[in-house]
Amino acid sequence: MKCKVSKICGGCNLLHLDYEKQIQEKKNNVEALLTRNRLKLQIGNVYKANRIKGYRNKIIVGFAKYKRKVVSGLYAPHSHAVVATKNCLMHPRNVDAIIGRITELVDSMKIELYNEKTGTGLLRHVLIRYASQTNQVMIVFVTAKRAFPSRRNLVNALVSEFKEIKTILQSVNPRNTSVVLENEAFVLYGDGTITDKLCGLDFTMGANTFYQVHHDQCELLYKVAKEKLQLQGQETVLDTYCGIGTIGLSLADSCKMVTGVEINADSIGFAKENAKQNRIKNARFVSMDSTRFMEEAKKHHTHFDVIVLDPPRAGTTPTFIENACALRPKKILYISCDPRSLVRDLHLFFRQGYKAKSMDLVDMFPNTTNVESVVLLTRR
Numbered sequence: 001m002k003c004k005v006s007k008i009c010g011g012c013n014l015l016h017l018d019y020e021k022q023i024q025e026k027k028n029n030v031e032a033l034l035t036r037n038r039l040k041l042q043i044g045n046v047y048k049a050n051r052i053k054g055y056r057n058k059i060i061v062g063f064a065k066y067k068r069k070v071v072s073g074l075y076a077p078h079s080h081a082v083v084a085t086k087n088c089l090m091h092p093r094n095v096d097a098i099i100g101r102i103t104e105l106v107d108s109m110k111i112e113l114y115n116e117k118t119g120t121g122l123l124r125h126v127l128i129r130y131a132s133q134t135n136q137v138m139i140v141f142v143t144a145k146r147a148f149p150s151r152r153n154l155v156n157a158l159v160s161e162f163k164e165i166k167t168i169l170q171s172v173n174p175r176n177t178s179v180v181l182e183n184e185a186f187v188l189y190g191d192g193t194i195t196d197k198l199c200g201l202d203f204t205m206g207a208n209t210f211y212q213v214h215h216d217q218c219e220l221l222y223k224v225a226k227e228k229l230q231l232q233g234q235e236t237v238l239d240t241y242c243g244i245g246t247i248g249l250s251l252a253d254s255c256k257m258v259t260g261v262e263i264n265a266d267s268i269g270f271a272k273e274n275a276k277q278n279r280i281k282n283a284r285f286v287s288m289d290s291t292r293f294m295e296e297a298k299k300h301h302t303h304f305d306v307i308v309l310d311p312p313r314a315g316t317t318p319t320f321i322e323n324a325c326a327l328r329p330k331k332i333l334y335i336s337c338d339p340r341s342l343v344r345d346l347h348l349f350f351r352q353g354y355k356a357k358s359m360d361l362v363d364m365f366p367n368t369t370n371v372e373s374v375v376l377l378t379r380r
């Protein structure tokens, strides 16, 4: 695959390798990390992706002016510089057409671009989410202020042209931070949600909720998780860092009870809604910091047979690990998107009497160096 901007964009830093070599490189990198950290762990399978382009279902584009015309693109790594791109190889084609049209409309409607240096202007970025199985698109305009003069014309133009746009929102971030969705989002069109199908279930999500970027690899990841856990139908499962409930709900038909914990209250609202719309009755969700939940669970001797954790890149906390292990679950499944924080946390699990039974990798992010790990821990 050839991309003119891959060197400056930095998004696809393995694009120069053919896919088999990318997979080998990812495996080598994780193995080297394990060795450097004195972890004797064999990597079992590396689950490759069938779809290695056009897979990204969440895209954030920035805008800039070039020769007086508005251009859009991804941000260069660790910077706020926009790399003007058209038809990124990782974007679904129909989403790219929408991005192209938004860029033209921003230009022709003379929508002011936000200037980070002076703190003036309006439009900061646009976030697009795509539910690939239902062909539903969500667009979020992130603006520096609430007043958005041309929004009605912009929305009308987009929805009349693209039938797949199900909802459009505006999120206001007045502060000088790079956080994309800082505040509450206002609905400009539709109901503020899109719904995708995953593992045979319907999952509705909002603008600031987490959803894995590669639909098919996400299904594969959850399938691997289910296989690793070998649930017998009687277990109580705790799904921490649960987002909109995807992992827990996909396990619900194989266990007695699922409890999901997540810090983002919006996500918990969607998780409850998702349980309801899929008629899943053995799942409950709690909006709470996972570490605090674990402390409380330990204090009240709440037992779980299985604990699943899928934290953000930073990994989990020593307090979470200490309390989770003190509850003595039979199995702990650690799903991680950053092998470095995973390795750090595994040392702590080992110190608390757990051992790694298996470690597998799932290629959630083809053409990049990122990889998802799944580690099954059992009591020593």
Ligand SMILES: C[S@@+](CC[C@H](N)C(=O)[O-])C[C@H]1O[C@@H](n2cnc3c(N)ncnc32)[C@H](O)[C@@H]1O
Pocket (backbone or CB within 6 Å): 209, 210, 211, 212, 240, 241, 242, 243, 244, 245, 246, 247, 261, 262, 263, 264, 267, 288, 289, 290, 291, 310, 311, 312, 313, 337
């Ligand atoms: C990598 S995502 C995983 C979400 C979900 N398991 C999935 O597969 O879609 C991590 C999730 O952890 C949540 N989170 C971040 N910090 C948290 C915390 N301290 N306690 C609970 N949840 C947290 C984020 O909001 C996000 O939804």
